[in-house]
Amino acid sequence: MKNTKKRFFRPIIQLLSTLALNLNITGFAEGSIYTGHFKGVCIPVLNCYSCPGALGACPIGALQSSFAAIGGKIAYYVLGMLLLFALTLGRFFCGWLCPFGALQGLLHKVPVRKAEIPKRADAALRYLKYAVLVVLVVALPLFMRNGVDMSAPYFCKWLCPAGTLEGGVPLALTNEMVRGALGAQFAWKLSLAVGIVVLCLFLYRPFCKYLCPLGAFYGLFSKLSLYRYAVDSNACTQCGACRRACKMGVDPMREPNSRECIRCGDCKRACPVGALKNSTCFGEQKQDSIKKGDVR
Amino acid sequence: MKKFSALYPLLTAALLLIAAFLICFGLANDEFKRVLSKAASICLECIGIG
Numbered sequence: 565m566k567n568t569k570k571r572f573f574r575p576i577i578q579l580l581s582t583l584a585l586n587l588n589i590t591g592f593a594e595g596s597i598y599t600g601h602f603k604g605v606c607i608p609v610l611n612c613y614s615c616p617g618a619l620g621a622c623p624i625g626a627l628q629s630s631f632a633a634i635g636g637k638i639a640y641y642v643l644g645m646l647l648l649f650a651l652t653l654g655r656f657f658c659g660w661l662c663p664f665g666a667l668q669g670l671l672h673k674v675p676v677r678k679a680e681i682p683k684r685a686d687a688a689l690r691y692l693k694y695a696v697l698v699v700l701v702v703a704l705p706l707f708m709r710n711g712v713d714m715s716a717p718y719f720c721k722w723l724c725p726a727g728t729l730e731g732g733v734p735l736a737l738t739n740e741m742v743r744g745a746l747g748a749q750f751a752w753k754l755s756l757a758v759g760i761v762v763l764c765l766f767l768y769r770p771f772c773k774y775l776c777p778l779g780a781f782y783g784l785f786s787k788l789s790l791y792r793y794a795v796d797s798n799a800c801t802q803c804g805a806c807r808r809a810c811k812m813g814v815d816p817m818r819e820p821n822s823r824e825c826i827r828c829g830d831c832k833r834a835c836p837v838g839a840l841k842n843s844t845c846f847g848e849q850k851q852d853s854i855k856k857g858d859v860r
Numbered sequence: 861m862k863k864f865s866a867l868y869p870l871l872t873a874a875l876l877l878i879a880a881f882l883i884c885f886g887l888a889n890d891e892f893k894r895v896l897s898k899a900a901s902i903c904l905e906c907i908g909i910g
Contacts (some may be wrong), residue, residue: 641885644878745909845868
């Protein structure tokens with residue numbers, strides 16, 4: 565009973581978070597977006613601000629639009645918020661609060677035969693999200709400028725499936741002007757989003773693993789984040805249950821604060837001796853992880 | 861590597877201070893309004909028509 569409760573706890577939080585971040589329900593019917601003051605507040609997850617329901621600003625979109633604006637301004641407020649999110653809960657936001665992450669997790673529950681990417685290819689593909697962060701989010705909006713010294717939010721424009729599914733599709737269905745303006749770019753973005761959705765059936769969170777620039781940014785600070793995991797080396801029997809439970813492909817026993825860990829807690833629940841624990845960066849450093857050669 | 865991990869709490873605290881400074885500096889420069897003005901209008905690039 566206790567385990568069932570724990571199993572449903574995260575999906576419930578994800579659902580509540582999705583609802584809380586997209587409370588402007590009337591926007592879906594009217595084909596418009598929320599324009600109140602709260603829209604200036606950066607939220608810690610990838611939730612497109614052009615989604616009719618969205619109440620806050622997607623930090624990746626806000627960062628790019630600032631870089632892309634006339635003169636290429638640095639968005640100190642957005643950068644500060646991103647740093648604050650990364651240093652407090654970090655990728656916990658990905659695992660517990662991100663609506664697009666929740667959608668991917670939900671799709672993966674569809675009972676079809678799951679695929680596995682070869683380890684070396686998987687490891688190489690994980691670096692792709694850092695390239696997306698550097699090239700599409702920072703470099704192109706800052707340096708690829710037109711005649712009037714403006715650029716474009718390239719990640720949003722060419723890649724972001726959250727924008728297409730949360731903003732593009734609902735607005736195209738309900739707003740005639742948007743529907744009339746759809747063209748080749750929308751077709752490309754929609755195909756990409758559908759491709760990612762289909763991939764989610766076979767792979768666990770492919771967008772988070774390989775493409776999400778926000779996850780990449782948070783991951784860079786995983787070892788410095790206030791909220792973290794620690795392994796009690798005295799309790800750990802190195803049975804490997806945590807590694808087998810991790811759908812993100814992390815070995816929590818060896819690297820509890822991996823850049824790929826989304827803090828979903830599956831490893832903690834799988835540990836038969838409770839050796840994996842919540843911790844803070846100010847906690848015990850000695851019991852942070854267990855090295856390869858450690859055999860007791 | 862273990863040597864460096866002892867510095868993590870200090871680094872975290874320093875970076876948190878930097879984050880707080882960046883937020884305050886940005887807010888003082890009216891960046892909230894800039895973010896608001898962008899987020900409060902439909903982003904054509906985001907929805908795939910820009």
